[in-house]
Amino acid sequence: MQHDLPLITTIAAGLGLALIFGFxxxxxxxxxxxxxxxxxxxxxxxxxxxVADTHIASQLAEIGVMLLMFGVGLHFSLGDLLAVRRIAIPxxxxxxxxxxxxxxxxxxxxxxSLPAALVFGLALSVASTVVLLRALESLGLLESFNGRVxxxxxxxxxxxxxxxxxLLPPLASVLTGKAPAAGSSLxxxxxxxxxxxxxxxxxxxxxxxxxxxxLLWQVQKVGSRELFTLCVVAAAVSIAYGATMLxxxxxxxxxFFAGMVLRESQFSHRAAEETLPLRDAFAVLFFVSVxxxxxxxxxxxxxxxxxxxxxxxxxxxxxxxxVLVLLLRYPLHTALTVSASLAQIGEFSFILVGLGASxxxxxxxxxxxxxxxxxxxxxxxxxxxxxxxxxxxxxxxRSQLARDLAARDDPLAELPLATxxxxxxxxxxxxxxxxxxxxxxxxxxANGIPYVVAEQNREMVAALRAAGVPAVSGDASxxxxxxxAHVARARMLVxxxxxxxxxxxxxxxxxxxxxxxxxxxxSHNEEEARRLEEEMTGxxxxxxxxxxxxxxxxxxxxxxx
Numbered sequence: 001m002q003h004d005l006p007l008i009t010t011i012a013a014g015l016g017l018a019l020i021f022g023f024x025x026x027x028x029x030x031x032x033x034x035x036x037x038x039x040x041x042x043x044x045x046x047x048x049x050x051v052a053d054t055h056i057a058s059q060l061a062e063i064g065v066m067l068l069m070f071g072v073g074l075h076f077s078l079g080d081l082l083a084v085r086r087i088a089i090p091x092x093x094x095x096x097x098x099x100x101x102x103x104x105x106x107x108x109x110x111x112x113s114l115p116a117a118l119v120f121g122l123a124l125s126v127a128s129t130v131v132l133l134r135a136l137e138s139l140g141l142l143e144s145f146n147g148r149v150x151x152x153x154x155x156x157x158x159x160x161x162x163x164x165x166x167l168l169p170p171l172a173s174v175l176t177g178k179a180p181a182a183g184s185s186l187x188x189x190x191x192x193x194x195x196x197x198x199x200x201x202x203x204x205x206x207x208x209x210x211x212x213x214x215l216l217w218q219v220q221k222v223g224s225r226e227l228f229t230l231c232v233v234a235a236a237v238s239i240a241y242g243a244t245m246l247x248x249x250x251x252x253x254x255x256f257f258a259g260m261v262l263r264e265s266q267f268s269h270r271a272a273e274e275t276l277p278l279r280d281a282f283a284v285l286f287f288v289s290v291x292x293x294x295x296x297x298x299x300x301x302x303x304x305x306x307x308x309x310x311x312x313x314x315x316x317x318x319x320x321x322x323v324l325v326l327l328l329r330y331p332l333h334t335a336l337t338v339s340a341s342l343a344q345i346g347e348f349s350f351i352l353v354g355l356g357a358s359x360x361x362x363x364x365x366x367x368x369x370x371x372x373x374x375x376x377x378x379x380x381x382x383x384x385x386x387x388x389x390x391x392x393x394x395x396x397x398r399s400q401l402a403r404d405l406a407a408r409d410d411p412l413a414e415l416p417l418a419t420x421x422x423x424x425x426x427x428x429x430x431x432x433x434x435x436x437x438x439x440x441x442x443x444x445x446a447n448g449i450p451y452v453v454a455e456q457n458r459e460m461v462a463a464l465r466a467a468g469v470p471a472v473s474g475d476a477s478x479x480x481x482x483x484x485a486h487v488a489r490a491r492m493l494v495x496x497x498x499x500x501x502x503x504x505x506x507x508x509x510x511x512x513x514x515x516x517x518x519x520x521x522x523s524h525n526e527e528e529a530r531r532l533e534e535e536m537t538g539x540x541x542x543x544x545x546x547x548x549x550x551x552x553x554x555x556x557x558x559x560x561x
Contacts, residue, residue, distance in 0.1 A: 006053040011060065013043055013052050014288040015281070022284075031382035033134065036284050037375055040291020047296070054292055061289035063237070064282030065347055066255040068130050070236035071279050072142075072151060073259020074272045081152050083457050084145075088152035091324045095153075095342065096160060098320040099125035102312045110305065115172060116363060119356040123370050124312050126161050128346020129154045129252060130286060131378050135341070135385050144502060145456030145475070146334050150341035153321075158253055161348045163193055165250075165355060172359040193248065200247035204257045208239075212258070213265035220267055225274070232271040233278065235262060252347065286347075287378070293350065294375045298368040305365075309373035314343045314380070330458075332405040333475065336392060340384045344377035345370070414484040415452070415470055422450045423470045425489040428555065431476040431506060432497035433460055436522055436551065440496055441469070443552040449559050452485045477505035479513065488513045494555055495521045503532065520555060 021035030021042075043052040081088075103121030112120065132154055133142065141147040170189050212235055219231040236258050243254025262268055299306060318339035325335035353370045356362035395402035415423070428444060428451040430437055437453070444451045453471040455461050464471040474481035476495075487493060493510045495503050507519050519538030532540045541551045 007056055010052045010056045011285070013050065014039065014057065014060075014285050017042060018284050018288055031379075033287060033382060034379045036287035037291040037294075037379055040288040041294050041296065041375075042291075043288065044292035044294060046294065052292065054289075057285065057289040057292055060282065061286040061347075062251055064279075064284075064286035065130055065252050066237055066240045067233075067275065067279040067282050068133055068286075069252045069255040070240070070259040071272055071275065072129070072133055073256045073261075074263050074268050081155065083460060084149045084152040086459060087149055087325065087328050087330060088156050091321065091328065091338070092153045092156035092160070094324055095317060095321045096122075096125040096157060099312065099317045102316045103309075106305075106308050106312065112363060112366075113361075115361045116356070116366065119168070119172075119352060119361055120366055120370075122161075122164060123349040123353045123356075123366075124309065124345060124373065125317070126157045126348045126352075127154055127317070127342045127344055128348075128374075128378065129158060130283065131344050131346050131381055132341050134283065135382055138382070139385060141337070144497065146337040149330075149334060150338050153338060153341070155253075155256065158250065158348065159197070161352065162197060162248070162250055162253065163190075165352065167193065168352070168355055169359060172356070172361050196247040197249060200243055200249050200254075201257065204239075204261050208257070208261035209264045212239075212261050216262060216265045216267055216271070228267075228270070229274045232262070232275055236275075250348075290346070290350075290371070290374060290378065293367075293371045295368050295371070298365070298372050302365065302369065305369055306372045306376070309369050310376050313345055313373050313377045314384070318343045318384075326405060331474070332395070332402060333388075333392060334456075335405075336388050340381070340388055343384050344381045345374045346378065349374060415472060415486070416465075419470055420450075423452055424486045426450070426491045427452055427486070427489075428492045428494055428559070429454060429482070429485045429487045429490045429510075431455075431493070431495045433457075433464065433471075434496065437496035439549070440494060440552050440555060443556060444559075445469075447556060447559075449556075452490075454481055454485045475502070477502040477509070479509045482506070482509055482513060487517065490514060490517060492518045492520065492555065492558065494551070495519070496551070497522070504535065507532075507535075507538065518558060520551060520558075522551060 017039035018036045021039045022032035023035070025035035025038075026032050040057075041047060043050065043057075045051050045054065100118070100121035103124040104117045105121075107117035107120045108114075129151070132150060136142040136147045136150065142151075167189055215235075216228075216231060219227055236255050239258035240251045240254035243249040243257070244251055247254075262271060265271070321342050322335040322339040325338050326332070349370050350367075353362060353367050357364075357367055392402075428449060430440060430444070430451050431454045433441065433453050433455045437455075441451065441453065451470075453461070453464055453469060454476040455464070455471060455473065456475055458473045461471045461473040472481060472484045474484070476482060476485075482493075487510050493506070495506055497503075503521055503523075507521070510517055510519065521532055521538055521540045523532060523540050523542050526542055530540075532538070539554060541554070
């Protein structure tokens, strides 16, 4: 029998140890993620005992990144990305510049060369989308407005890093004096990179969003569950691979756009559900592979530098992001969520510092410092998210400035005084104006039923008001937002956003303000739907496209249309 099986050995050892350490971490009230990272440290080449194949582990981790980003794309449409562009694009660019400057300054003080300090700063400036997704999913925030802002922010960072990775080789040769001048070759590299990324995005949005949903429909008609799952996984991995080989786009971004185009299919929810176990398993292997890169000796040899790196990642980037979000006139809870989302680094940082080392730009200790910063920041990131609620309550209790920032003097936060009285009593309060919310709003308007929209996206609220639709800006889980939507005299509350934690708060607050109000909710999970119906004594609908039609019929029937 053949015993030299590095692939099977790596998977078995990685998943087995991750289970053991993850269980211990959970029993100690720590995130299971910490256990997965420690399992990787034990399996890595820097600790005694069995050493897993790091090359195979890194490839398994890439598959995990593909599947996780594909899952995000299934729930994140182009409209969602465009809806947060006014905060995500300027915020990501400025935050990356600030973080790069902080890392550059630290490396300069350590005596590193200019190119090394610049690459090091860039490596600390970009957060891990994979880590963010796990945190948002565990908190039920992935499809909330704050979650969409954070994901959109990191997608912009990923796009920027694709450009950096392509431009680094010619820039490195210039900065290190190995080439006389960048000249036309540098601008040619920039032009080619932009053309490749643009060609890929255009191809996916024009051809892919029609071809792949059609393919999924054809496979579904066969009636084979395994063929359906195989089609979904094959699409995710093959598109990601093709994007990298043909267009120079990263695996992660390729898989993300694969999910976005498949979201156009009415079976996108089923695709997400059936690939979830596979995504979870490979996500564990991703964190194990990160742990394998960690050399514990760096904590003893360079403790102050490690603390500096962690400080830049966890505090420097977070504070810069929070200030930027507040300057863009978004409320305090959005600023806190985005800042916590960016308090870690991951896959792109490893790729960038590895490329810098191969080009002879980075010193030997740079990779160890980046991995140490990544390991520590990833481990504590779930704890950072858990402190958001207590931190916000503490700030609101002790600071008038925090209370002002949480409330924001926003003209869109309340209905105008000239609002027609028919929207202030016996109206439908519609929370969320995404794909499902828009269909409901169109049906209500067509049947002459007055409704008020509560939406976190200020730009969308402004557009609705310009179209003559009463709308208020804010998080509907906040009682003040429901009060401004006049829920106390409404006939029905329709929650068209699948934010699980927020739904419960919205329903509870609505019952306090209006005990007799009827509540209609959407959900993506059958088990969760049953729990919500029992807790709220309301009507819960599950699905995506079919859900919108079913919710619309129910609301119209209850409004006696």
